[in-house]
Amino acid sequence: MADNEKLSMIRHSMAHVMAQAVLELFPGTKIAIGPAIENGFYYDFDLPRPLTDADLETITAKMKEIIASGVPFERKEISRDEARKLFADQPYKLELIEAIPEGETISLYTQGSFTDLCRGPHVKSTKELHADAFKLLNIAGAYWRGSEKNPMLTRIYGTAWTNPKELRVYMDYLADIEKRDHRKLGKELDLFSLHEEAGPGLVYWHPRGARIRQAIEDFWRSEHYKNGYELVYTPHVGRSWLWETSGHLGFYKESMYPPMEMDKSDYYVKPMNCPFHIMIYKNTKHSYREFPFRWAELGTVYRYEKAGALHGLMRVRGFTQDDAHLFVTPDQMDDEIIEVLRFSMFMLHSFGFEDIHAYISTRPEHSVGDPEKWEAATAALKKAVEKEGLKYDIDEGGGAFYGPKIDLKVKDAIGREWQLSTVQFDFNLPERFDLTFVDKDGTEKRPYMIHRALLGSLERFFGVLIEHYAGAFPPWLSPDQIAIIPVGESAYEYSKNLEKRLKGEGFRVVTDLSADRMNAKIRNAQKMKTPYMLIIGEKEMAEDLVSVRYRGGKQVNGVKTSDFISEVHKTIDSKEQI
RNA sequence: GCCAAAGUAGCUCAGUGGUAGAGCAGCUCACUCGUAAUGAGCAGGUCGCGGGUUCAAUUCCCAUCUUUGGCUCCA
Numbered sequence: 108m109a110d111n112e113k114l115s116m117i118r119h120s121m122a123h124v125m126a127q128a129v130l131e132l133f134p135g136t137k138i139a140i141g142p143a144i145e146n147g148f149y150y151d152f153d154l155p156r157p158l159t160d161a162d163l164e165t166i167t168a169k170m171k172e173i174i175a176s177g178v179p180f181e182r183k184e185i186s187r188d189e190a191r192k193l194f195a196d197q198p199y200k201l202e203l204i205e206a207i208p209e210g211e212t213i214s215l216y217t218q219g220s221f222t223d224l225c226r227g228p229h230v231k232s233t234k235e236l237h238a239d240a241f242k243l244l245n246i247a248g249a250y251w252r253g254s255e256k257n258p259m260l261t262r263i264y265g266t267a268w269t270n271p272k273e274l275r276v277y278m279d280y281l282a283d284i285e286k287r288d289h290r291k292l293g294k295e296l297d298l299f300s301l302h303e304e305a306g307p308g309l310v311y312w313h314p315r316g317a318r319i320r321q322a323i324e325d326f327w328r329s330e331h332y333k334n335g336y337e338l339v340y341t342p343h344v345g346r347s348w349l350w351e352t353s354g355h356l357g358f359y360k361e362s363m364y365p366p367m368e369m370d371k372s373d374y375y376v377k378p379m380n381c382p383f384h385i386m387i388y389k390n391t392k393h394s395y396r397e398f399p400f401r402w403a404e405l406g407t408v409y410r411y412e413k414a415g416a417l418h419g420l421m422r423v424r425g426f427t428q429d430d431a432h433l434f435v436t437p438d439q440m441d442d443e444i445i446e447v448l449r450f451s452m453f454m455l456h457s458f459g460f461e462d463i464h465a466y467i468s469t470r471p472e473h474s475v476g477d478p479e480k481w482e483a484a485t486a487a488l489k490k491a492v493e494k495e496g497l498k499y500d501i502d503e504g505g506g507a508f509y510g511p512k513i514d515l516k517v518k519d520a521i522g523r524e525w526q527l528s529t530v531q532f533d534f535n536l537p538e539r540f541d542l543t544f545v546d547k548d549g550t551e552k553r554p555y556m557i558h559r560a561l562l563g564s565l566e567r568f569f570g571v572l573i574e575h576y577a578g579a580f581p582p583w584l585s586p587d588q589i590a591i592i593p594v595g596e597s598a599y600e601y602s603k604n605l606e607k608r609l610k611g612e613g614f615r616v617v618t619d620l621s622a623d624r625m626n627a628k629i630r631n632a633q634k635m636k637t638p639y640m641l642i643i644g645e646k647e648m649a650e651d652l653v654s655v656r657y658r659g660g661k662q663v664n665g666v667k668t669s670d671f672i673s674e675v676h677k678t679i680d681s682k683e684q685i
Numbered sequence: 686g687c688c689a690a691a692g693u694a695g696c697u698c699a700g701u702g703g704u705a706g707a708g709c710a711g712c713u714c715a716c717u718c719g720u721a722a723u724g725a726g727c728a729g730g731u732c733g734c735g736g737g738u739u740c741a742a743u744u745c746c747c748a749u750c751u752u753u754g755g756c757u758c759c760a
Binding site for chain 2: 157158159160244245246247248249250253254255258259260261262264290294295301303304307354355358359362378379410412413414415416417418422507508509592594595596597622623624625626627628629630631632633634640642644645646654656660662664
């Protein structure tokens with residue numbers, strides 16, 4: 108049997124053991140479902156009272172008892188009527204029984220005092236479960252059957268493994284995630300903040316965060332020009348006419364900030380950049396000879412995200428998309444998609460993401476646009492992904508109503524997937540805004556429109572970068588690249604001049620002239636994860652040397668300053684990590 | 686929006702029905718230092734905001750905002 112099947116059986120069985128423990132401790136509890144999931148399991152309960160973290164300990168202790176008792180998991184098949192009778196006081200189970208198709212077997216699994224409606228499979232006995240290889244992690248709310256129209260149940264999440272060592276490895280992984288948390292690092296490294304009193308979900312980029320953003324934006328802009336894009340700037344608000352035409356007021360009004368009334372018109376803050384780029388397109392009549400158009404903008408948009416959905420930089424209400432819109436003729440489509448994908452891969456690689464996976468989403472049930480166009484566009488997406496040699500999955504029917512798309516997800520340093528790039532066809536807006544171009548034969552035709560974002564939003568991308576690098580950015584992105592640390596006051600003057608010299612090279616440099624001892628200065632620079640620390644004392648001053656302490660702890664003393672400068676240039680230019 | 690928990694100094698956190706405390710950071714002074722914290726002193730808080738109970742509320746209750754963990758959502 109494959110290891111993951113075994114693990115999944117252990118986890119599923121653990122869920123049953125937890126349900127037994129909860130029922131014994133909280134009589135009258137109604138039970139819902141309890142599957143194995145990635146790394147663990149959960150079970151949903153309708154409890155007589157809310158749970159506290161202390162209850163998790165009690166439940167854990169009870170589970171250990173059940174595991175120690177070594178009871179078998181016994182399977183039994185019964186009729187639908189028997190099942191109804193058995194679960195007469197378990198309304199959620201009754202609902203599940205009714206949902207089982209006629210003719211399908213209904214099976215039960217029993218261990219000790221607990222019987223659950225369950226397809227299985229399970230381990231043979233609780234002897235196969237390890238009392239020290241599981242941990243209950245948290246209590247959360249979850250809608251019955253995942254619908255917000257249904258009652259909210261209490262879900263207990265746990266993790267389970269075959270042995271304590273595996274559990275420890277997983278717990279270490281969770282601790283690593285906590286250490287990398289961009290919200291925590293954002294504070295510690297003084298990168299950004301959010302202010303509840305000034306409006307939730309709105310990001311303040313501090314000088315050190317802004318330096319990173321500048322580095323990203325500078326690179327982004329110059330690469331866009333190199334890759335045949337034009338950069339545009341568009342307004343932040345637009346009259347309701349724009350949003351009525353685009354259809355946003357019809358479909359997405361709930362997610363837009365409410366209107367501002369002025370001169371008897373309603374103005375809306377933009378939730379997307381596309382209608383503005385379309386206005387530029389519509390400004391003149393276009394010939395096929397001008398195509399393709401590639402217009403990019405770091406466009407700041409505002410969306411009303413539900414209060415409970417906000418999360419640090421990852422889900423915010425105001426964010427800047429690295430947006431671009433391509434207007435192409437049908438015969439340019441294939442090449443343009445290939446080019447966008449290649450560009451996208453280049454950008455992601457530049458930021459240190461190597462493991463990239465593509466997801467293609469195809470036409471959903473309700474869609475606009477000619478099915479043949481959908482076919483052609485989807486084929487173009489597949490062709491591009493294959494040409495790039497990317498691994499990909501297809502989400503049949505998972506596209507937006509207006510067109511198929513490719514999403515790229517990257518794996519970070521600890522294996523978590525983040526969606527960054529997206530390339531989407533749009534068969535809706537060109538119709539709604541009646542976009543045309545004059546083709547070779549003199550007739551007016553409809554251009555293809557493609558939306559794409561390479562980094563997604565700068566806020567979210569920043570969050571992902573922080574977590575990927577755990578705050579230790581490669582020098583080209585580091586807020587401070589070099590920290591100068593004079594050994595004593597006698598080196599202050601020299602250090603200030605060295606700072607000037609290094610800044611002249613274009614480096615981001617800070618000199619620590621505080622009253623702290625040298626050791627404390629090193630500690631502070633280290634805590635800020637500054638890549639290079641230069642220790643300056645008598646020896647260095649006398650011979651134009653620097654003593655380099657690298658972020659990793661390595662020291663190289665007596666380096667010629669000019670050698671250090673060329674080394675840093677090389678590292679920054681190549682975007683290497685140190 | 687829903688379920689649950691939390692909100693005390695800039696940060697991390699302790700604490701109590703009789704209007705608050707630590708460490709770090711900050712400021713001042715002294716020390717002038719060779720690879721992860723020099724020492725002493727000072728200052729800093731309407732205990733998220735609004736009601737209620739009480740002689741008295743930061744503490745108990747209600748409402749509200751925000752945050753956290755999830756759920757739902759994410760054009």
